[in-house]
Amino acid sequence: MDQSAFILRMALLLLMLVYSTDAKMEIISSKLDVSVGENHLLLCKAGGEGEITWQKDGEDISDEENVSKVDESSSKLFIKKAKMEDAGRYTCLCEFDNGHRDDVSTQLFIYEGPWFSNSDTYHEFLEGQEGVVPCLASGKPAVDVHWFRDQRELPSYGRTSAKGLGLHCEGNRIRQSGDNSLRIEAVRREDAGTYVCQARIKRRPISQQLTISVVVNAPPTARLREEVKRVMAGPETNVSLLCLVDGLPKPNISWTMPVNFDPSHHQFNSDRSQLTIRSVARGDYGEYVCTAKNKIGENSATFMLHVSEAPEVYVSMEQQSVSVGENVSVTCNVSGHPQPELHWINKHSGHTLDSASGRVRVVGGVLMIDKVAPSDGGLFSCMAVSPSGNASRDIAIHTQPGPPQSLSVSPGPTSVLFSLNTPPISGGTPITSFALQWRRSQAEQWKETTVLASVPLAITSLKPYTSYTVRLAALNAVGLGQLSDTYTVRTQGIRGEPDSPVLSSKQIRVDSNSFSVPLQQIDDGGTPLLHFNIRYKEDKEGDEWKEKQLQSDASSVFLPELSFGSEYQLEVIAVNANGSSSPAMLNFTIPPQSVTKPSMTKGGVVGIVMVIFLVLLLVVDATCCYTNRCGLLMFIAVKLFGRKVPGLKTLEEGEGTTNGKTPQNGDLPTTDA
Secondary structure, eight states, X not given: OHHHHXXXXXXXXXXXXXXXXXXXXXXXXXXXXXXXXXXXXXXXXXXXXXXXXXXXXXXXXXXXXXXXXXXXXXXXEEXXXXXXXXXXXXEEEEEETTSOEEEEEEEEEEEEEEEEOSOOSEEEEETTSOEEEOOOEEEESOEEEEEEETTEEOOBTTBOOTTTTTSSSXXXXXXXXXXXXXXXXXXXXXXXXXXXXXXXXXXXXXXXXXXXXXXXXXXXXXXXXXXXXXXXXXXXXXXXXXXXXXXXXXXXXXXXXXXXOOTTTEEEOTTSOEEEXXXXXXXXXXXXXXXXXXXXOEEEEEEEEEEEEEEEEEESOSEEEOOTTOOEEEEEEEEEESOOEEEXXXXXXXEEEOOSSSSEEEETTEEEESSOOXXXXXXXEEEEEETXXXXXXXXXXXXXXXXXXXXXXXXXXXXXXXXXXXXXXOTTSOOOEXXXXXXXXXXXXXXXXXXXXXXXXXXXXXXXXXXXXXXXXXXXXXXXXXXXXXXXXXXXXXXXXXXXXXXXXXXXXXXXXXXXXXXXXXXXXXXXXXXXXXXXXXXXXXXXXXXXXXXXXXXXXXXXXXXXXXXXXXXXXXXXXXXXXXXXXXXXXXXXXXXXXXXOOHHHHHHHHHHHHHHHHHHHHHHHHHHHSOSHHHHHHHHHHTTOOXXXXXXXXXXXXXXXXXXXXXXXXXXXX
């Protein structure tokens, strides 16, 4: 059974070998789709010798002009300027010389197109409108039209692309209509771009593409981040107006300003969407209009800039000295926006001067004072008040002091002492001194002495048991003020001893551990002073008094080298030929010594570094000298001792060498003593 199967297989193999050349028929064609008017060649290879014929759609092709024999086993069919009717099924038949008959067929397609007619490749649509992009495509046979965007097919009415579903269409908002045009509902800005219309010969891989650009336009809009802004004018004030512009194509921006454009004052950014006003002035007040314009239209936005000016005050004078009884006037002008209100204020009393009548009045911003009195002296302020702020300028009016009031006079043996219970009116500037006057009778001229305001007001060196008429007046920078009432006093008899000296506790001066205080003797008791006895000690139990004397003309007490952080008691006694006065006593304190940590100067640091450097240099040089016979010390030793340095041998003398032998213990070379 197995042998029979083997014999059958061998018979079949031999049969195939016999007829194998006859079975290899084929039609060779460069392509199966041929355009109208194109030449095309079909080559038939029979695989063996025989008679080859051609048929089209089952009918013999008798046109020998287009059919030619290549060799005994092949034939070619040449189609010139193909026409639509040349399409069909072509068959190559062969009757082999061995009597076998075979054929092979191929289908040839003839097409024309596709082509696009009257189809614009650029379309513009307004945002929000419906957009229609036509694609007029035709061909033979008929064509199918497909739309693509970003290599994805868009859906069509009655046909939905699996690739394009849900992409770029959002519920089929962008899709192909029945007339093959592309429809875009409610055009959006993201719909702008490139679309492809593809026309394909039905059921054949023959297609053409038309690239179409879609542009979406939008009317311009302009709006400002702020519509109203209030600023204060000034060199440090800058204002930026930002215009938010939208639209397609991108709008151009222009500005309308209430003032002429000044490049040093007005600055724009690159697209002119932001206007910056530097050092805003009052003249920049007004409307600023931002206009956005493109080919679709234009739109504007208005910005209102309110500019306020800080109030300023200008006065005709800042200080005026005027004598009592004269008239004075000071002009004040104010500026700013809004216009400030002007007020005059007496800073001494705090009252606002708003009366237009009287001796002190304000008329049209002018402060007027008739017949100036000492009480009129002082500071007046012109104030500008507005919603933008307040400003003021002070004016100082100075006049002579008023007469001393509430005055008491007490006589001494040879002196008269004045006591002021109430200081006189200063006249607007400090009282520096007092003029003290006296005379014995009306027939005499008044005698006068000037005393500083900081010391006791006393007339000295008068005669005892004598009647005097006295008075005084205050002095300031303007001049002598009004005199006080006159007082008649009689000096007392001579007691002999002087009055106690006067120590001014208000003029104590402490410098480190030194102390000084002014000293004044008002009444010497009728006899010239001999000296002052000074006693002082630390205010602690067990400390003893230290004493010293001062000459009679001494004007101050000076105590040096006192203990830091200590309290002291001081007594001063005036001495004349008749005796001593009662002691004038004063307590004072020397503050603790302030401790300051010494700080190293730059020179000290440099000195320390140099000392360290020299020490290191000496150590290195000494090491070099005693190990390698080199260095500065070696050089100095050679200069002092010659070539033979004590304790060493030189190579020139030949001593200390071993002639190449290593010296043994007890064999070391010796040196000259």
